Structures are given as structure tokens and as C-alpha cells.
Amino acid sequence: MRTTRDRIRHAILFEVIGLALIIPLGTLLFGLHAADMGVIGVGSALVAMAWNYAYNLGFDRAMQRLVGHTRKSLPLRVAHAVLFEAGLLVILLPPIAWYLGIGLVEALVMDLAIAGFYVAYAFLFNLAYDRTFPLQSWTDAAVEPSA
Template identity: 35%
Template sequence: MSTFERIFHAVLFEVLAVSLSILGLIIFTEHNPQTLSGTMIVVASIAMVWNFIFNYIFDRFFPGNREERTMKLRVFFVLLFEAGLLFFTIPVMAYILNVSLIDAFWLDIGVTIFITIYALMFNYAYDNIRAFIIKKRRTELHVGIEY
């Protein structure tokens, strides 16, 4: 993936993740929607930077076609990514929401469980749609070439 595509992937992932997370937190907590929105925007910003760095490093250790990754590797990827993200986001959530680290941990675990499932589905779909588009473009290029 190019740097531009990595940025596109991260931004698309986070926009959808933030929107769905805010909605879930509004439904399941009694915190102010504006505070939750601000919190999730900060968390998403941290996650975007972590996503870019983590994907770059992960791709170095596990090269090859992303659409050919096994489900086992995808689950490993998501769990490792989310564990690293928790390290950075729990203190931030505790501070912004003015809750204890334990309360922030449980809030973040709820978001993390949702995001883990979402990330697995999002990346599977993204990788396969990307492969389809690339294959289609290659086919269109070959069709346009006269032999």
C-alpha cells in the first residue's frame, strides 16, 4: 500500500469507528454527548496515528498480499493492535471524562470489543474490495492494449 492509501484507509476506518462509537456510548452511558464526542475524536486521533505506525510495522513482519491473510493472522493483528491502543487511550479517557482509570478501562474495553469486531470486518472488506478494484483496473488496462 502506498502512503496515500494508508492514510485513506486510516481516515475511512476512524470516521466510521468514531461515529459508531459515539452512538454506542451515548446509548450505554450517561455522559454528555458533546463530551463523549470530544473524547472519541481525541481517541480516534491517537488511534489514527497508532494505526499508521502499527500497520507499517505489521506489514514489515507479515509481508505479502493482504487479501490472502488468514483469519488467524487477522485476529492476531486486531488483538495486538487493540492492546497497544488501550495503553494509550485509557489515561486519556480517564482525564477527559473525569473518571477513574478503572472506569476508563471498562469504558475503553466496551469500545475496544466493538472496535475489534468492527476492525476485523472493516479490514476484511477493505482488503477484498481493494483487490477487486486492482484486478478490475488491470483487466481494463489489458483490454485497452492492442496486440
């Protein structure tokens, strides 16, 4: 399993790169002022960092308990990303609607568009992160002959 330090590095890199992408994209897509998209982006990132840590820790612990390792197959990576974003959507919907002074349906449409971006981004980021920072147990398993 990943260490706390590694999980913190993961969360910070994920959010910094995500903000660099979503603020200008969101400003263009939703017609918001950059400052408003920045508030939504940074506020969402802070919530997402806490959720990211808790969600990934719980997901990895569940995998470790159920299957004895934390290596994720392609279908599991897709499920992992979708479930993460679904939980975050539920958490962020009310504050976004309140901040922008819009209805929940309008906020849901905006949140779904942002979540769609982040599902794809999370999948690609996590794949790249795992390849850039593999766990030692993964590299050991790759070179050990199977019985």
C-alpha cells in the same frame, strides 16, 4: 505492500465510519453527554489514526520480512485486530480517565467496552477494505497456476 496514499485512505475511512457508529452507541451505553462522547471519540480517533498508520506499517513490514507477503489468514486477522486494540488501550486509558475525571478502573471498563466494539469493527472493516481495494499482487497470485 500498500502505498502511503492507500494507508491514509484506509485510516480516514476507518475512523470516520467508526466515529459515526461509536459516538451515538457510546452516548447510550455510558450515559455520557454526546459532547463528552464526541471529545473522547474524536480524540481517540486522532490518536488511533497515528497508531493505525504506525502499527499497520510495522505489521506489514514484519510480515513481508518473515513470510514474504502481506496476505493475512483468518487467525492472523484476529491476532492483528486484538494486538492493535491492546496497544491503543494502553495509550488511551490515562487521557480518558483524566478527561472524564474518573478512576483508572472505571476508565478501563469503558475503554474495554470501546475496544471490544473496535476489535469486531476493525476485523470487519479490514476484511471489507481488502476486498474492495485488493493489492495487484494478490489478484496476480490468485490467477497464476501453482508450480
